[in-house]
Amino acid sequence: MALVSGAVLFVITAFVLREAWPALSEVGASRFLRDRAWHPTEGSFGLSPMLVGSLASSLGALLIAVPVGIAIALACHFQASERTALRCQRLLGICGGIPSVVYGYWGLTTLVPLVAENHPPGTSLLVSSLVLALMIMPTVALTSRAALARVPSAHVHGGHALGLSRDAVALRIALPGARSGVLSGIVLALARALGETMAVLMVSGNIVQVPGSVFDPVRTLAANIALEMAYAMGGHRAALYASGVVLIIIVCGLMLVAQCLTRGHHE
């Protein structure tokens, strides 16, 4: 049974690949990147605008969530009282467990109208980055906090003994010491953001285009699958499975990077 569990990953990859095979063999993998537009029923299979959409919204989310998440971790670890830190941690745990549709619902009913006042239509790259940032910030903060806690206390005490200020101890000793743990948390958060479907689908406008500004609507790879699976047939369906393969490759790569980072830390 353990082998069954170990094999689930491969079965999933194999099945998605099998369903994607007609598209990969007939259309060819390179055309998924080279074609300019996505009109799968008319033989045009360009995934690049959606790849750009996925990357842009996820990197935007990281841009917000990483500094703030690390700030939360440092504040919890060095500044707050033990009780406050514990409460903060529990709160983050709860926020991280809120379903993505709920974030999407809130983004659509609250953030989108706010943005639409100045930059219609409101459903945009900006809002999807904001919603994603809210979703991944708990991950960044919690993994960073755990990494800070693993820094040997002798290093921290040594810093204090040398008369360094608490700022210097936190930023120059603890944070560099926790680097690999913090980085692996960021990579995990990026993987989550790239794979997120429902929340992004609800707030990003879903127009297949390379965005010109942060107020332009975008469509991500994951959202594209969810939007078109309902009516896709034949080659179109296979093309969607092919974009699933692309997602698997990206995310597996990121997970392996994260594993290497944590393993490097333990050794």
Next chain:
Amino acid sequence: MNEGTPSHGRDHSPVLRALTVVAGLALLPYAWMLGQLVIGGVQQLSWSFLTEAPRHSGRAGGILPIIVSTLAILGVTLAAVVPVGLATGVVLCELSRRHAALGRAIGSSLDVLAGVPSIVFGLFGNAFFCVTLGLGFSLYAGGLTLACMALPLFVRTVDTGLRQVPEDWRRGAVALGMSRTAVFTRLLLPAAAPAVGLGVVLSTGRALAETAALVFTSGYVDRMPDSLHDSGRALSVHIYDLTMNVAGAERNACATALVLITLIGFINGLTHWLGNRLLARGIKA
């Protein structure tokens, strides 16, 4: 844990202070969101909302069939994930003591599995459970797809729980001449019980929060399911559908979101309680 807090009463740390302010501000959007959901949802929430079927595509009426479908999907998920996950957890823990390389390979494949996006599980579930196994859009297909998703989390929890069983206990059992089966049923299983409980609760939380994997496996149908072979709509899918596809159902979407968050909050509390019990047991041992 909070190194540096005491003793330095007069030490100025402007950067840390600024970071604390940032951290405090960063929690505001969550409070804003939860506040709006509670205010918007409570107005709409009533006994009849929980006990009636939806009418006019969910603009009116309640969510009873949706709650029933959600629980049915959850039941299928747990029925699949607990035996397979428990076995894997036990074997993984034993393997990593004897064949470290194989144990690590299975462990790391599960870690990668934990990161696979939910929409990919949806694609897989649709191709494998719905089409290849011929289950169609059904509660079975949805529940089994979620079981694949929850598997890594459950296995890791059981594995961690088993690692806390002290080596002496095993040696003692072997010294007493207990058979391996007896060691498993009388020693490991009871010792792992809180971890299994924690795994069940964590998997439930994960399964309740999932939407993308369910849309193409258990489907959209919002009437009361007759059997597990019927299609049924989960709470999260209901929120999605009401928000995106049904005009004028926002308040019911909000109330459904409140129900779902309350459920998840309850499960979070349970996780904490079980986690603390597990920790206490680890210390006692």
